[in-house]
Amino acid sequence: MRQARQWTVISLITVGVMIGGCTTATTNIDVNNDKGDAVMGLDYRDFHAAAQEMVQSLLASGSVSKPGGGRYVLVVSRITNDTMQHIDTDQLVKKIRVGLLKSGKVVVTTAVGVGGAEDNMAMQTREDLRGNEEFNQATVAGKGNMVAPDLSLSGKILQRNISVDSSTQRVEYYFQMTLSDINTGLAFWEDEKVLGKRGSNKSVAW
Amino acid sequence: MYQVSLAVIFSLFLFGGCANSSPKPVDSVVNVVETECGNNEISIQDVKGRKKSDGFMQVQVIGKSRSDTYQRLEYRIIWFDKQGFTIDSILSDWTVISAYAMQPFYINVTSPNTKAKTFRLYIKNEKEVICDKQDNGL
Numbered sequence: 001m002r003q004a005r006q007w008t009v010i011s012l013i014t015v016g017v018m019i020g021g022c023t024t025a026t027t028n029i030d031v032n033n034d035k036g037d038a039v040m041g042l043d044y045r046d047f048h049a050a051a052q053e054m055v056q057s058l059l060a061s062g063s064v065s066k067p068g069g070g071r072y073v074l075v076v077s078r079i080t081n082d083t084m085q086h087i088d089t090d091q092l093v094k095k096i097r098v099g100l101l102k103s104g105k106v107v108v109t110t111a112v113g114v115g116g117a118e119d120n121m122a123m124q125t126r127e128d129l130r131g132n133e134e135f136n137q138a139t140v141a142g143k144g145n146m147v148a149p150d151l152s153l154s155g156k157i158l159q160r161n162i163s164v165d166s167s168t169q170r171v172e173y174y175f176q177m178t179l180s181d182i183n184t185g186l187a188f189w190e191d192e193k194v195l196g197k198r199g200s201n202k203s204v205a206w
Numbered sequence: 207m208y209q210v211s212l213a214v215i216f217s218l219f220l221f222g223g224c225a226n227s228s229p230k231p232v233d234s235v236v237n238v239v240e241t242e243c244g245n246n247e248i249s250i251q252d253v254k255g256r257k258k259s260d261g262f263m264q265v266q267v268i269g270k271s272r273s274d275t276y277q278r279l280e281y282r283i284i285w286f287d288k289q290g291f292t293i294d295s296i297l298s299d300w301t302v303i304s305a306y307a308m309q310p311f312y313i314n315v316t317s318p319n320t321k322a323k324t325f326r327l328y329i330k331n332e333k334e335v336i337c338d339k340q341d342n343g344l
Contacts, residue, residue: 032299052296059297060316065260099296104319105260 040171040203041085042157042195050175050193051095055103058096063179063188064105064151074106075149075182078114083159083173092157092175109149122146151188152180164198171197247273248305248329261320267313267327271305278332279303283315285322293318302332 029036034045058064066072076097079089100106110119117123122141129140155177162170172194179189252268263285271277280300285293292298295318305311317325 048296048299049301052299052301055318056297056316059262059318060264060314062258062260065262095296099318102295102318104321 038197038199040169040197040199042083042087042173044091046173046195047091048095050195051092051099053193054096054175054177054191055099057191058100058179058189059103059105061189064100064103066105071105071107072150073147074100074108074151074153075112076108076118077152077154077180079154080156083157084161085159087157089155089157093153093155096153096177106151109147111146112149149182152182154178154180163201167201168198169201169203171199173197247271247277248279248311250329251310255325258316263317263320263322263325265313265315265317265325265327268310269305269313269329270310271308273305274307276307277305279305279311279329280332281313281327281329284326284328285317286324286326287321288323290324293322295319 031044064072064074074097076093079093081087081089097108101108111117111122126141129135130137132140155175158172158174158176160172160174162172164170173196175193175195177191178187180187248269248271250267250269252266254266256264258264265283280302282298282300284298285295287293297315297318303311303313313327
């Protein structure tokens with residue numbers, strides 16, 4: 001009886017060690033030098049590369065350089081996610097916005113947007129605080145101070161899945177962006193970056 | 207498996223480009239300081255830099271692959287302002303470039319803003335740890 005109990009304990013310990021040895025230890029990714037294997041879906045490296053290329057293309061084109069100096073006011077329009085993945089398009093757009101802001105040639109308005117203001121506070125503080133005696137009216141934003149956008153940035157992320165053979169698939173991603181002049185409606189700049197991935201049919205790209 | 211790891215450092219000194227609003231590109235002088243680590247299978251053949259009329263710096267680097275196989279290289283450019291401080295930008299991250307066997311390759315980049323005055327370029331093989339033998343060319 002006692003020997004049986006001892007064997008049970010030893011067996012449990014052995015199984016525990018085996019299971020513990022099989023688990024993958026969690027490690028932090030070095031996002032500045034991540035040499036991990038590619039994935040069929042879009043990961044942060046893909047968004048980073050796409051944003052980098054778009055910012056480089058935008059600055060090189062000269063379309064964000066205002067004649068006579070100064071800064072353009074940019075509004076981010078609709079960025080359509082036409083992939084099979086649940087993507088927050090800000091993963092791409094935020095990096096582009098930051099890059100453009102740091103260029104010193106563009107400021108982004110958050111007071112207007114496709115589905116309403118990105119940041120409602122600019123308008124809300126006016127509506128709520130204007131005429132409110134609790135607030136020093138000299139510190140409340142005055143009328144006619146908001147700046148309308150000059151440029152609009154829109155885009156789309158597309159996905160195409162292609163079956164190569166019975167075991168292999170190819171997934172193509174297209175990052176398409178357009179910078180339009182709001183005054184004329186003309187596109188000042190457009191670019192596209194294509195990402196292709198090939199892998200097992202068993203991999204799921206959504 | 208070939209090994210290429212090249213850290214190339216360029217300092218680009220632009221004369222008179224800052225206050226000049228002329229659309230004509232200003233001539234530049236490029237001072238190249240090169241440090242090699244490991245087997246060198248690429249060479250840098252030409253570096254051009256200019257200040258564009260909108261104030262951005264544009265750099266073109268022409269290199270050549272000495273390898274008889276196709277290589278995927280990565281490069282990054284660190285930009286410096288006139289005081290020698292780095293300019294933080296998404297444009298300073300590693301970027302992949304293709305180098306075909308025994309063929310030239312081209313790097314053409316624009317600075318992240320108009321404050322850029324000099325730059326340092328690093329080239330390495332994709333998926334390779336960068337050589338840490340770098341010299342300060344400033």
